[in-house]
Each structure stands twice: as structure tokens, then as C-alpha cells.
Amino acid sequence: MTNLLNGPQTLGRGRAFWSAAAAVLVVALVYPLFVDSYDVGSTAYFLCWVFMALGLCLMWGYNGMMSFGQTFFFGVGGYAYGVIEINLGVANGGAMASLVAALAVTAVAAALLGYFMIYGRIGGMFFGIVTFAVTLALAFFLNQTAGPEWHIGTARLNGFNGMQGMDPLALPWFGGDIDLEGTAFYYFVLVLLIVVYLLLRLLVNSRFGNVLVAIREDPLRAELLGYDVRRYSLVTFVIGSVLGGLSGALYCSWGQFISPSSVGLPAAAMPVVWVAFSGRSDVTATLIGTLLLIAGFQALTIYSEQWALILMGVLLAGTVLIAPDGLIVSLANVVARRRARGGAALKPSLQER
Amino acid sequence: MVADLFSDFYQFADVFAFLILSAAGLAIIFGMMGVINLAHGEFIMCGVYVTSAAYHAGLPLPLAQACGAVVAGLIGMLLEVTIIRPLYSRPLDSLLVTWGISLVATQGTLIALGSTFPGIDTPGHSFSVGEYSFSSYRMVLFAASLCVLGFVYVLFMRTRFGVHARATMQNPGMAQALGVRKGIIYAVSFGIGTGLAGLCGALYAPTMNLIPTMGASFLVEAFVTVVVGGANVLLGTGPAAIALGVIRAGLNAWYGQVVGEIGLLIAVVLIIRVLPDGFSGWLTRRTS
Numbered sequence: 001m002t003n004l005l006n007g008p009q010t011l012g013r014g015r016a017f018w019s020a021a022a023a024v025l026v027v028a029l030v031y032p033l034f035v036d037s038y039d040v041g042s043t044a045y046f047l048c049w050v051f052m053a054l055g056l057c058l059m060w061g062y063n064g065m066m067s068f069g070q071t072f073f074f075g076v077g078g079y080a081y082g083v084i085e086i087n088l089g090v091a092n093g094g095a096m097a098s099l100v101a102a103l104a105v106t107a108v109a110a111a112l113l114g115y116f117m118i119y120g121r122i123g124g125m126f127f128g129i130v131t132f133a134v135t136l137a138l139a140f141f142l143n144q145t146a147g148p149e150w151h152i153g154t155a156r157l158n159g160f161n162g163m164q165g166m167d168p169l170a171l172p173w174f175g176g177d178i179d180l181e182g183t184a185f186y187y188f189v190l191v192l193l194i195v196v197y198l199l200l201r202l203l204v205n206s207r208f209g210n211v212l213v214a215i216r217e218d219p220l221r222a223e224l225l226g227y228d229v230r231r232y233s234l235v236t237f238v239i240g241s242v243l244g245g246l247s248g249a250l251y252c253s254w255g256q257f258i259s260p261s262s263v264g265l266p267a268a269a270m271p272v273v274w275v276a277f278s279g280r281s282d283v284t285a286t287l288i289g290t291l292l293l294i295a296g297f298q299a300l301t302i303y304s305e306q307w308a309l310i311l312m313g314v315l316l317a318g319t320v321l322i323a324p325d326g327l328i329v330s331l332a333n334v335v336a337r338r339r340a341r342g343g344a345a346l347k348p349s350l351q352e353r
Numbered sequence: 354m355v356a357d358l359f360s361d362f363y364q365f366a367d368v369f370a371f372l373i374l375s376a377a378g379l380a381i382i383f384g385m386m387g388v389i390n391l392a393h394g395e396f397i398m399c400g401v402y403v404t405s406a407a408y409h410a411g412l413p414l415p416l417a418q419a420c421g422a423v424v425a426g427l428i429g430m431l432l433e434v435t436i437i438r439p440l441y442s443r444p445l446d447s448l449l450v451t452w453g454i455s456l457v458a459t460q461g462t463l464i465a466l467g468s469t470f471p472g473i474d475t476p477g478h479s480f481s482v483g484e485y486s487f488s489s490y491r492m493v494l495f496a497a498s499l500c501v502l503g504f505v506y507v508l509f510m511r512t513r514f515g516v517h518a519r520a521t522m523q524n525p526g527m528a529q530a531l532g533v534r535k536g537i538i539y540a541v542s543f544g545i546g547t548g549l550a551g552l553c554g555a556l557y558a559p560t561m562n563l564i565p566t567m568g569a570s571f572l573v574e575a576f577v578t579v580v581v582g583g584a585n586v587l588l589g590t591g592p593a594a595i596a597l598g599v600i601r602a603g604l605n606a607w608y609g610q611v612v613g614e615i616g617l618l619i620a621v622v623l624i625i626r627v628l629p630d631g632f633s634g635w636l637t638r639r640t641s
Contacts, residue, residue: 120625121629128445128448141615266456266459310461316456324443
């Protein structure tokens, strides 16, 4: 277990890293005691987005599949949560069941799309283009569902105005459900994030993760060594996409609202910016970088959304041109080299060698 | 009967022209040079805006349209020299960088020019065949798309520049050793690609609402056409546009725009599943 958490595919190991992580966790846990619940709510909102970044990190950084489809699955997960929740109602664990069902719907969608792309051997850049096209098509489709004829059960899709009227998540508990709003929602998302992060660390350091990295480095060689590259990639694609769907469902529960603008451009660019900026080859770097970028973006958006988006564009182009492995991974490598006095980098560069 | 047939042809021609015009520039930049240019839509948007600005400044429409194409081409050349050049061996990185550029261009236009911009009235009149009436400008667009196809073919197959360009893209080192100026070839080819994107925008400027995000509405069609066309763009883009045009126009006519859009994508995924190298790969295999 410890070996898997500290394995070769993840940055950050040893006592120093885990003490720092524990300190951050304690701060995160006591933080709601010191600020009002509105701020806690907006922090929970930031955390919602991190799952899709981690999913993209797994697919792209570890397996080499550049997916533009994270907001596609964000939309599928979010809309599925809304539609199912509105039809089921919040009582008797309906909301939690909707979350699980929404993730199942996302998994089926990812398996279908992934089957056609991965078993069709759509590789490299074509993978990006197809996922991009599918994402824009979903946004286009949802945008024109404004009329009353577009409904699933009692849930109206409402076109570009967005769907609303679903209840927030509620945790079934003895003697009445606990509504997950405000601080309760924050703790729920925080726990979920920690669990997902640790599971991803275990996954990428396991035998499965080593195969993923082998596929990223050289798909042909991995195949010749006897691994079914397509099956591994498909499983990875489904896991990563379901994380995108989880973000969508949580977002929908947080704001009781979801609209096509969360799916189309420029929203679709955001996960790619976060992961590319942070360093796609590592989950910890992605986690930290994504939180930094989202917080920075929100702070800027208050003044001007256009300027915030321009900054995101500049960051994306700049990172790729100057530090192609991502800023946080590059920084970690610099620190490691300093310490080891010319030793090897922690993370080998992902650039073509 | 004739009127119905012509109506079917008209709808096909409309989609075909849209696919060819939006894809032609991308076919050169993506298909030949291997740069995934996600800012392609923004070059089209640039063509639209320049055309409209020039038209409202008093230029006649065809001249304004030429301005749109030329300005997009010049900006493209500038971009190639400054940013794109280190990325030829890193196709995925080129995709990320051009996406960053596209974000900056869209939002920058939004800040600088606001969310709307004065448009241009569609020129030309309508003509009728049987009981239906049609827009003559759409026929102009169809003719223009055929001209663009011809222009690209002649430029790359029948001129000295075309030979040099194809040689450079196939084997840059060898071409350079034989005295081809690699840098100029790349910059000019990229400029021609973005210029054709600008031309697409210029031609469609009189038919659309001018909003800074309009580039995205061309991007998907452009990419799927080039992807379905395959690696040899001179061979593949035409047949790809014909096939997708028939599918799209048929679905549009029978089931409406939404089914048309989504059906087109499903068709593309299926075609790539069956023909991974696109039409040109299939044609090449059949003939060799």
C-alpha cells in the first residue's frame, strides 16, 4: 500500500511530502470554522472542477490520450444528474442515487465513444479532434433544446438558458437526510477529492499504471510485450471521463443549475489549460496547479471575464512554448536537481526524445 | 421534377461549398504541414471582420473580400515566423498553442470591438426554378469553392512553388540541401492556408451575424472534412466534401439541422473507423 502510494509514477514521497500534505489537509478541514459559509461554498465550487482535471491528467499525462471531451462528459454527468434527480425527487436517498446513476450514464457514454475511437485506432491528434468535435456538437444540440418538447420525464432541458430545479445532494442518514449544502457540501467534496486523489496515486503506481506509462511511451512496444493496448486505453478513458462526469454532477448539485455554456467553448479549453499548465505527467502537480489556476481565474473574472480568458490563453501557449512539461512539474524537477547536485530529474520529460 | 432535382442539388451545393471553403486552408496547414491549427476559426473570423470593416469604409464588396483574405494571410505568415516554427515536430503542442491563440483572439476581439459588429447585406438576387426560389449568392459561393479547389490543385501540382512546398513537407532536410529556402516555403504555405481561411470568412461575411465567437461554427466542419479526406489533401478533400455534403444535405432536408449536424459527426466517426487513412488513403491503396 505505502509502496503504491509512493511509487515511481508520482511526485512527492517521503516524510516531508506527507507531513506537508497532512498540514494542508488540517488547514482545509478547519478552514470553514474561520470564514463565513458563502466563502466555504465558493471554495467547494473550486474543488468540484478538480476531478475533471485529474481525469484528464490520467488519460493524457499517463496514457497519452489527448481528450478535449472532458466538458462533454461534464455536461453528460451534470445533465444526467439534473434529469434523474428531478424525476426521482430528493427523498429516500434519491439525490445520492441520482449521482450514482449520473456517473453510470457517463461511464456508458465514455465506453461507447471510447470504443469507437480507441478500437478504431484513432490515435494521437485525431483523438483530440474527434473528442473536440463531439463536445461542440453536444453544446450545439443542448443549445437548441429550448422548446417545451425537449423534456425527459418532468425535466425540461431549457436550451441555452440552462436546466434548473434539481435539488442539491443529500446524504441518507439515520433519522433524516443531511442536505449537502454550504459547509456540509464542502466537506463532502473534500473527502471525495482526497479519496479520488489517493486512489489515482494507487492506480498509476500499480501494475496497471505502469502499463499505461508503457503505452504512452511506445504503444507498439507495449503491444508487442503482450498487453492489449486498446483495452487498457479504453478502461483509462472511461475512468478519466467518469471523473469529468463527477465534476459535472457536483457542479449541478452545487448551483442547482447547468447550461450548455459549461460544455462548449471556451469552457472546453479550461481543463486542458489547467492540466497543461500544471504538468500533465503527475496527479499531485495537476491537483495543485488546477486549484491555483481556478482560484486565480475566479479572482480575475470579477473584474473582467474576457481578460481572464485571455490570460488563460496566454498561459496555455506560454507554458507549451517555454515549459512543455508544465510549470509545477518543471519546478519540482529544478528543485530535485538542485538537491541531488546534477542528479536525474524526478520526472522524465514527455517531449519527443 | 426538374425543380425538385435542382432543389436537391442546390442544398448539396450549399453544404459542399461550406465544407470546401472552410476546409481548404486547414487542408494545407493541417493536412500538408501537420500543424493542428485550432485558431483556424479565428482566421475565418478575421476575414469576416476585415471584409465588413473595409466594406463599410466604402470599398466595393469584392475588393473588401480580397482585403479580408490578404490580411488573414499576412497575419498567418507573421504567426508562423514568430510562434509556430518551433512546433513542427510537436503536433500536439501545436494544437495547444493554437488553442491558446484562439482564446486570445476571440476574447481580444470581444474586448476591442464588442459583441456585435455591423454586417453586410447579402448581395445578388434570388432566382426561381419552377415554384422554388433560390439565392444567387449561394451559387456564387459554390462556384468559388470549385475555384478554390482548382487553385489549390494548380498551385501545388503545377507550379515551381508547389513542387518546392511538397518537397519541403516530405523531407525538409533534403529539400534544403537541394537549395530550397525552407523558412520561406513554410511561412508562405502557412500564409496561403490562413489566407484561404480569410477568404472563406470574406465570402461568408454577407451571410452571417458578426460575433467574435463565429469561428467555432466553421471549425468542426473544417476539421472533419480534412480528417475524412486523409493525408493527401489534394486527392482527399474534394471527395470528402462530396460524401459529407450528400450526407449532411440529405439529413438536413429530411430531419432538420440538428440531426444533420449530429448525423454528420456520427458519419465521420464511422468513416474513420472503416477508413483510418481517410478517402485519400483508400484511393491511394486502390490505385497502387
